[in-house]
Amino acid sequence: MSQAEVTITLPDGSQKAVTAGTTIAEFVKTHIGPGLAKAALCATYDGEAVDLSRPLDHSGTLAIITPKSPEGLDLVRHDAAHIVASVVQRLFPGTQVTIGPTTDEGFYYDFARDTPFTPDDLARIEAEANAEIKADHPFVRTEVSREEALALFEKLGEKFKVEIVEDIFAKGAKTLTLYSHGGWTDFCLGPHGPSTGRVGVIKLLSVAGAYWRGDHRNAQLQRIYGTAFFTQKELDAWVHQQEEARKRDHRKLGRELDLFAFHPAAPGAVFWTGNGTLIFTELQGAMRRMCLANGYVEIKTPLLYNKLLWEKSGHWGKYRENMFLVLDSEADPSLPEDERASISLKPMNCPSHHLFYEMKRRSYRELPLRLHSQDVLHRNEATGALSGLTRVRQFQQDDAHVYLMESQITDEVKRLTQLIAKVYAAFGLEFTAKFATRPPNKLGDDALWDKAEAALQAALVETGLPYELKPGDGAFYGPKIDFDVADSIGRKWQLGTIQLDYLAPERFDLGYIGPDNAVHRPVVIHRAIYGSFERFIGILIEHYAGNFPVWLAPEQARIVPVTVGHYGWAEQVEARLLAAGLRVSIDRSHGKLGAMIRDAQLAKVPYTLVVGDKEVEAQGVSPRTHGTGKEADLGLQSLDAFVAKLAAEAVVPF
RNA sequence: GCCCCCUUAGCACAGUGGCAGUGCACUUCCUUGGUAAGGAAGGGGUCGUCAGUUCAAUUCUGACAGGGGGCUCCA
DSSP states (O other): OOTTEEEEEOTTSOEEEEETTOBHHHHIIIIIOHHHHHHOOEEEETTEEEOTTOBOOSOEEEEEEOTTSTTHHHHHHHHHHHHHHHHHHHHSTTOEEOOOOBOSSOEEEEEEOSSOOOHHHHHHHHHHHHHHHHHTOBOEEEEEOHHHHHHHHHHTTOHHHHHHHHHHHHTTOSOEEEEEETTEEEEOSOOOOSBGGGGOEEEEEEEEEEEGGGOTTSOEEEEEEEEEESSHHHHHHHHHHHHHHHHTOHHHHHHHTTOEEOOTTSTTOOEEOHHHHHHHHHHHHHHHHHHHHTTEEEOOOOSEEEHHHHHHHTHHHHTGGGSOEEEEOTTOTTSOGGGOOEEEEOSOSHHHHHHHHHTSOOBGGGOSEEEEEOOEEEOOOOGGGOBTTTBOSEEEEEEEEEEEOGGGHHHHHHHHHHHHHHHHHHTTOOEEEEEEOOOTTOOSOHHHHHHHHHHHHHHHHHHTOOEEEETTOSBTTBOEEEEEEEOTTSOEEEEEEEEEESHHHHHTTOOEEOTTSSEEOOEEEEEEEEEEHHHHHHHHHHHHTTOOOTTTOSSOEEEEESSGGGHHHHHHHHHHHHHTTOOEEEOOOOOOHHHHHHHHHHTTOSEEEEESHHHHHHTEEEEEOSSSSGGGBOOOEEHHHHHHHHHHHTSOOO
């Protein structure tokens, strides 16, 4: 190999020698093929994402990114963010730019501007952005020094950009990379596609407020959300998919299936209908039975506590604004002193459980002591944060606290993780585990944290579950494992949690008598599996699109008599099912058969039982499941067979 | 709490500075029908609340409330 050549290894393992300094674009055209050269967006060179204009100056591996690559869409969405920013600055002079990253669904760009963007503005920006795509401006990359960069953005009056540039160089960067297209320049790590024409199509979605650097004390910026696709067809498909996702929105289905409602008189608090309450209590019962079978004790504790408890737990200082004070007359001079008090609703069960633990002497023989409660909790969430069932002010958790010796941690966490995996599997919910370690504001010394993290992680490893490491994301009182599931629209929700707590036993001065007859400090594990019943039901509604499995369905079967003459047998069928503990009703609307079946289908009842002459004669039922046509009709069967089938499906799966 | 948008019958939505509309649902009557909508008639609204502009406001303006999309936060 001559001095002027470098060897490039392609993903298929083949190697090509090329003159050093050849750009990637040139290389692809001459050494691979014009088809790929045309499709290429950027490349990875020894694992680093680079522009096609990058010269090949050393031997290494090269992979070309095209619209078909997984990274391709993210790349053009980044291009799209630049295009939108350039258009906004042209249409709205004086608007300052800040940052514009991509997201899973598209991208956003934050602008500083006094007047908010209107929907009409968005439409104009979108039209102009798509015109920029048609104009097909090349993206041009240059590198500048700190001084040049600062001079440029100061001249443009971009104070947010100046701030970021200062930061970048303060962190040790030697140069700053700029990208220009159509005469508009922004700095950016890159890479970008060869030109704006490669983006395809841009759609702007919404405007929202966002804070500079995500801190609510900072300036409020205007965030424009958008997305981009290579083709209009792909965009249309995405829009369609969004509409489908909206159809299973739990707030919509909650109304349509008559599961729950809200009233302005109690924002953020749920009115559960008969149907919704059945789902709620079924979930409660399932969790209760599982806890009982796994060594838990269910207890009920007060909902209201005076300041004494909150001062002890530490909530009075930090969490007070999130608590509902039902009585706040501590400093009221118009009241006699013995009538003054500060009483609030509990926002969580932990302090109640700690008080319960310390009410009597505990022996090491009682440990692990597992306390479970499903009490009603209240948190005064910010009005803007409330959302359907997923963020409410009044809720119930499947909460438990396990008091144990340090030597028992690994075993207990393993048991818990298995329990959680079993429950999520029963719902067919995909989940991911995250292991969060000591945060910067941790309490307790490093030796303690070393021990806690090692114990928790060892248990997690032993379960064999894959997990993601979240360094510094733990609670201030201990490390934790969080469990996330994804809903139908791809939003991720934190459901279960296992948290190790060394602080609470100190604050509450908890102890147990060890085998050595001396008092020792226990450790506490906080855990929840559903998270909260409210949020969990919201996620389940979307997960099942309202088609609950039989054990959770509020109405498990609906009897549809063909004529009023069949009511007699219908009532006998109903009685048999009710006697078997099943939830069933008779449709007495005596409309057309098709209409009654349609009603049952829309109500998403798992089984519709048509009862007519045939069924009366055979003393049987003809069940029908979801869907249209013949495959939904299960045909005539004996009542005994159907009762057995339905009862089997109604069994709690965990 | 902050930014933007929305609020008309139980639900989904039209509409207008001058008597409030449609579909579904609901009630009654007719229809007794075999696997996703049979027909007719009828009832139902302080057009979110409170102010302001106007001869006149559901419509224009403002404030507030509730809801939605985000930010912050979070089970």
